Amino acid sequence: MKPFIVMDVLKKARELENVIHLEIGEPDLLPSPKVKSALEMSVKNNSFFYTEAKGLKKLREKISEHYKTMYDVKVNPENIIVTTGTSTAFLIAFYFSKIIATPTPGYPCYENFAELENKKFIKIPTCFPEYKLNPKDLNRYNFDTLMISSPNNPTGTLYSKEDLKSICDYCQNENKLLISDELYHGLVYSDDYTTALKYNENAIVINGFSKYFCMPGLRIGWMIVPEKFKRNAEIIAQNILISAPTLSQYAALEAFDYQHLNTVKDEFQKRRDFLYNELKDLFPIAKPEGAFYLWCDISKYSDNSLKFCNTLLEDAKVAATPGIDFGDFNNFIRIAYTKNINELETAAERIRNFLKNIK
Secondary structure (H helix, E strand, O other), rough: OOOOHHHHHHHHHHOOOOOOEEEOOOOOOOOOOOHHHHHHHHHHHOOOOOOOOOOOOOOOOOOHHHHHHHHOOOOOOOHEEEEOOHHHHHHHHHHOOOEEEEEEOOHHHHHHHHHHHOEEEEEEOOOOOOOOOOHHHHEEEEEEEEEOOOOOOOOOOOOHHHHHHHHHHHHOOOOEEEEEEEOOOOEEEOOOOOOOOHHHOOOOOEOOOOOOOOOHHHOOEEEEOHHHHHHHHHHHHHHHHOOEEEHHHHHHHHHOOOHHHHHHHHHHHHHHHHHHHOOOOOOOOOOOOEEOOOEEEEEOOOOOOOHHHHHHHHHHOOOOOEHHHHHHOEEEEEEOOOHHHHHHHHHHHHHHHHHHHHH
């Protein structure tokens, strides 16, 4: 299994002083105050025991309500499994696959999860600036499962409703399982998006509380499985999860505070606009439509993204993620706008001065 390089970068960055951390995909904003109150109450109530393997029924019902509110999609709470982050959700989902195809660049752990389960993993290249799959091109690849991420990490690419419907139609017509990673839903700077369940009730949809809900350390996510996988997915969860963290589940009951969540989205959109405008003249960047990353082409400065990021960290005290973490992208780096605008302004100035010295 390959290392998750960003975690190595984070470890090194934390050993240095005065570093601006733009490497890790972790929101710096706090969740709704209601989450903390619910967490404190669950401690007071001694909620230290297992839930059922699929998670608290009340939480699964809340998640079901969320799909009705956000997308006008009806989801049976019995088809929802609360997981430890989204990582265990992928381990469960991949059980139902033999050959998984996914666009690249993409989240590096996908391939590692597939490797762990001895699944074949196919990377489908996508191109700047859209980084989107075209269903017309998919028949050249041999796979039984297509996995997409929208918004994408690291590019911020978003599949519009029309794009998503085309992919869903393709999977249904060709009898392919669709796994849709929707972890960055909510952090979308457009209204033109929806869940894959809108167009494909047989898709596996994965989401969680780490990004939009600002609860990364509580390690809690969810997956929605079609009826035909419901019992087998539960059995796997019983074995690899027992159950997701109970205290975190009680806290998540109060996470769907949409007034607070709107302020989270608005803040990240302001940061996106600010940092994109600060850096777009330094290197090519596909303006992200969602998530909280800039995917930057450093070709005119370096063809070694790991060395570039190490030097940027040591000399300029800015931590970024090398493109090789996301595939064969040595000419790219990922910058996360997960700090306030004052820090982003300082980081942009440091990056600008750093690039002047290596031209």
